Amino acid sequence: MSLIVHKYGGTSVGTPEKIKNVARRVKKVKDQGDQVVVVVSAMGHTTDELIDLMNQVTDSPDPREYDMLVSTGEQVSAALLAMALQASGCPAISLTGGQAGVVTEDIYKKARIKEIKLDRIKEELKENKVVVITGFQGEDSKGDIITIGRGGSDTSAVAIAAALKADVCDIYTDVDGVYTTDPRIVPEARKLKYISYEEMLELASLGAQVLHPRSVECASIYNMIIHLRHSQKEVDGTFIMSPAQILKEVGKMEKQEAVRGIALDENIAKIGLLRVPDRPGIAARIFGALAKEKINVDMIIQSIHSSGQFADMAFTVDKPELKKALEVAEKIAAELKAEGVVHDRDVAKVSLVGIGMVSQPGTASKMFETLAEAKINIQLISTSEIKISCVVKAADGKKAVQLLHKAFNLDKIIQ
Amino acid sequence: MSLIVHKYGGTSVGTPEKIKNVARRVKKVKDQGDQVVVVVSAMGHTTDELIDLMNQVTDSPDPREYDMLVSTGEQVSAALLAMALQASGCPAISLTGGQAGVVTEDIYKKARIKEIKLDRIKEELKENKVVVITGFQGEDSKGDIITIGRGGSDTSAVAIAAALKADVCDIYTDVDGVYTTDPRIVPEARKLKYISYEEMLELASLGAQVLHPRSVECASIYNMIIHLRHSQKEVDGTFIMSPAQILKEVGKMEKQEAVRGIALDENIAKIGLLRVPDRPGIAARIFGALAKEKINVDMIIQSIHSSGQFADMAFTVDKPELKKALEVAEKIAAELKAEGVVHDRDVAKVSLVGIGMVSQPGTASKMFETLAEAKINIQLISTSEIKISCVVKAADGKKAVQLLHKAFNLDKIIQ
Numbered sequence: 001m002s003l004i005v006h007k008y009g010g011t012s013v014g015t016p017e018k019i020k021n022v023a024r025r026v027k028k029v030k031d032q033g034d035q036v037v038v039v040v041s042a043m044g045h046t047t048d049e050l051i052d053l054m055n056q057v058t059d060s061p062d063p064r065e066y067d068m069l070v071s072t073g074e075q076v077s078a079a080l081l082a083m084a085l086q087a088s089g090c091p092a093i094s095l096t097g098g099q100a101g102v103v104t105e106d107i108y109k110k111a112r113i114k115e116i117k118l119d120r121i122k123e124e125l126k127e128n129k130v131v132v133i134t135g136f137q138g139e140d141s142k143g144d145i146i147t148i149g150r151g152g153s154d155t156s157a158v159a160i161a162a163a164l165k166a167d168v169c170d171i172y173t174d175v176d177g178v179y180t181t182d183p184r185i186v187p188e189a190r191k192l193k194y195i196s197y198e199e200m201l202e203l204a205s206l207g208a209q210v211l212h213p214r215s216v217e218c219a220s221i222y223n224m225i226i227h228l229r230h231s232q233k234e235v236d237g238t239f240i241m242s243p244a245q246i247l248k249e250v251g252k253m254e255k256q257e258a259v260r261g262i263a264l265d266e267n268i269a270k271i272g273l274l275r276v277p278d279r280p281g282i283a284a285r286i287f288g289a290l291a292k293e294k295i296n297v298d299m300i301i302q303s304i305h306s307s308g309q310f311a312d313m314a315f316t317v318d319k320p321e322l323k324k325a326l327e328v329a330e331k332i333a334a335e336l337k338a339e340g341v342v343h344d345r346d347v348a349k350v351s352l353v354g355i356g357m358v359s360q361p362g363t364a365s366k367m368f369e370t371l372a373e374a375k376i377n378i379q380l381i382s383t384s385e386i387k388i389s390c391v392v393k394a395a396d397g398k399k400a401v402q403l404l405h406k407a408f409n410l411d412k413i414i415q
Numbered sequence: 416m417s418l419i420v421h422k423y424g425g426t427s428v429g430t431p432e433k434i435k436n437v438a439r440r441v442k443k444v445k446d447q448g449d450q451v452v453v454v455v456s457a458m459g460h461t462t463d464e465l466i467d468l469m470n471q472v473t474d475s476p477d478p479r480e481y482d483m484l485v486s487t488g489e490q491v492s493a494a495l496l497a498m499a500l501q502a503s504g505c506p507a508i509s510l511t512g513g514q515a516g517v518v519t520e521d522i523y524k525k526a527r528i529k530e531i532k533l534d535r536i537k538e539e540l541k542e543n544k545v546v547v548i549t550g551f552q553g554e555d556s557k558g559d560i561i562t563i564g565r566g567g568s569d570t571s572a573v574a575i576a577a578a579l580k581a582d583v584c585d586i587y588t589d590v591d592g593v594y595t596t597d598p599r600i601v602p603e604a605r606k607l608k609y610i611s612y613e614e615m616l617e618l619a620s621l622g623a624q625v626l627h628p629r630s631v632e633c634a635s636i637y638n639m640i641i642h643l644r645h646s647q648k649e650v651d652g653t654f655i656m657s658p659a660q661i662l663k664e665v666g667k668m669e670k671q672e673a674v675r676g677i678a679l680d681e682n683i684a685k686i687g688l689l690r691v692p693d694r695p696g697i698a699a700r701i702f703g704a705l706a707k708e709k710i711n712v713d714m715i716i717q718s719i720h721s722s723g724q725f726a727d728m729a730f731t732v733d734k735p736e737l738k739k740a741l742e743v744a745e746k747i748a749a750e751l752k753a754e755g756v757v758h759d760r761d762v763a764k765v766s767l768v769g770i771g772m773v774s775q776p777g778t779a780s781k782m783f784e785t786l787a788e789a790k791i792n793i794q795l796i797s798t799s800e801i802k803i804s805c806v807v808k809a810a811d812g813k814k815a816v817q818l819l820h821k822a823f824n825l826d827k828i829i830q
């Protein structure tokens with residue numbers, strides 16, 4: 001008998017009919033003799049509708065009341081799913097985050113989960129029930145309802161699965177799994193059977209929207225296997241697990257592909273500070289000021305100027321934050337007596353991801369060659385142990401992905 | 416400094432604009448230096464919409480999941496009202512029934528309130544906040560969400576007011592108060608300034624839809640003054656209180672009107688069992704069988720037949736229950752070898768209510784005379800200490816009310 005956690009997103013529970021579909025799916029697993037815990041998001045656009053109501057009442061909502069308000073969305077879908085399960089003859093009970101023992105920090109809207117007290121969940125499982133839990137929320141030490149921020153329901157599911165030592169956490173979405181790259185850009189993109197937490201984390205933060213990085217991080221800490229799969233299809237999706245677990249699954253991994261996925265992020269803009277005096281503490285000044293304004297900076301490249309006394313600083317930010325970031329940059333540039341600030345919205349970031357890269361040093365040069373042959377100019381480069389990212393002209397982004405996908409034989413990947 | 420409990424029904428919080436109106440009203444009271452606790456219902460048709468979703472998922476909903484589902488409606492309006500108050504510069508916090516310490520029996524959908532643990536409410540009041548509490552719900556010993564059935568939010572408000580020893584419980588609705596009779600039937604109907612719990616209870620169960628009998632009963636136990644008033648008007652409505660409290664308010668009550676209100680119930684049907692053998696236990700057989708089918712029987716009249724060996728049994732039920740009641744009656748009649756069963760849908764019940772009646776024996780005969788003069792035939796009569804009800808032809812109902820209203824000078828009532 002296995003213990004399995006399912007997570008269904010808002011689209012999968014968007015209508016009563018879809019909720020009944022989910023119930024059928026869950027019941028099937030239950031009927032095989034497994035124990036099932038289900039974590040659900042709010043139905044379809046419920047959360048947006050609640051926020052719309054809120055905006056008609058106030059333009060500066062109290063975070064506590066925000067949580068009180070939006071948490072109702074998951075409560076509705078959890079109760080409906082429990083009812084649908086019962087109607088199909090499958091014993092079930094719904095629990096709020098608080099009832100399920102999900103204890104969070106005392107921070108509204110974006111708390112992290114502190115612990116999960118399993119008594120109630122275990123008691124209900126023992127009574128042979130499917131336990132349906134509201135995602136995205138828990139309770140703080142005062143008994144107040146707390147939501148856990150972006151990507152919340154995925155994280156709830158993984159955390160609950162980890163606490164329960166579940167065999168696997170099935171996350172149902174509207175995609176088939178994780179692909180070597182976006183199939184809309186490269187029709188030959190292949191679905192990966194396995195991907196490591198680290199690779200998934202990189203892909204997720206590089207723009208692959210399938211799973212929130214936070215839930216992957218949580219899974220990696222507890223070695224919780226995530227099975228990302230399509231809610232309307234019976235076939236396997238992609239298993240997200242540790243390299244050791246993958247090794248166990250595939251038998252031998254003597255020669256894994258160096259590159260496992262390619263991500264394209266077209267939502268970035270580039271900012272450059274030219275001829276900044278090169279002395280200690282400069283980077284801290286610049287990026288400290290940006291952090292204070294809560295601007296997320298991604299790539300940072302500092303290039304030493306030929307004179308040795310100056311450096312050029314370049315970094316990327318998300319496009320919507322460009323305006324704010326430029327204001328900060330201009331101010332800092334003036335203070336530092338830098339030569340000026342330049343920026344470019346027409347850029348895209350192409351990234352290769354794969355934990356095999358670290359042992360195959362030729363990867364970077366092959367990437368640069370491939371782009372050079374196609375006369376795609378590289379504006380910025382940054383590398384990590386499992387990732388190489390290049391910023392190129394926006395117009396070259398998709399082409400770069402297509403060429404690299406072929407060059408690294410990702411269209412022939414089998415696992 | 417007074418402590419006041421406000422209760423707003425679904426219509427009063429039906430839109431964001433109306434919620435802002437309520438916030439203005441509450442703030443005004445708060446600004447006068449009073450402490451305010453607000454109990455809210457779900458917005459407009461929210462509960463019906465949730466039930467509609469539910470019906471699409473199952474036709475036999477689990478009561479526990481039903482409570483989990485519908486309780487979200489009040490949570491939404493409570494959070495929105497707290498936000499609206501804050502936006503208007505008035506410190507506020509919303510609490511679920513459970514958070515507010517409303518402890519109920521362990522019975523889903525129709526629990527009674529067992530106690531109210533006041534710690535959290537008092538703590539928030541001390542911090543100078545308006546406390547907004549979800550009506551209609553509490554938490555059981557397991558921490559599960561429980562709704563408290565029909566008339567729930569009114570009862571929540573009264574119970575919370577009683578526990579807090581509030582000075583008054585203001586129940587805001589879309590009517591001006593309690594009238595001597597339905598103003599749609601008698602344009603001269605007067606708004607009562609005061610009415611006793613007992614009278615209000617009778618009027619409420621006789622079809623005056625303004626307040627649920629259960630909340631009146633709760634108020635009477637704790638002598639909690641209810642001020643029933645219009646949510647869009649500043650004028651006083653009707654105060655519902657004990658005769659002693661009324662006496663204190665009006666100074667002297669030497670000669671109170673015997674009749675304080677007239678109710679018309681057109682939603683009834685009459686059933687008669689003819690020539691039932693008159694022996695002990697017969698009534699128990701008939702009404703036991705009806706009770707078993709959960710059919711609410713109202714008036715019961717047993718008339719002894721001239722022979723002395725038989726009795727006619729007549730009773731009234733709500734129209735929608737007539738069919739079911741007839742089936743039971745036919746069956747019992749056959750068993751008892753009664754002569755037959757008759758029924759009549761075209762009836763209405765006219766009732767006079769007033770605690771002064773008990774000391775003014777002429778009331779009943781004046782009622783009968785008034786109806787007789789207008790050639791209105793009385794089919795059934797039943798009396799209690801503070802009420803006289805007559806069943807008449809449906810077509811005569813409104814006319815009877817109009818005549819009686821005039822005959823008892825209710826159009827000249829001043830308090």
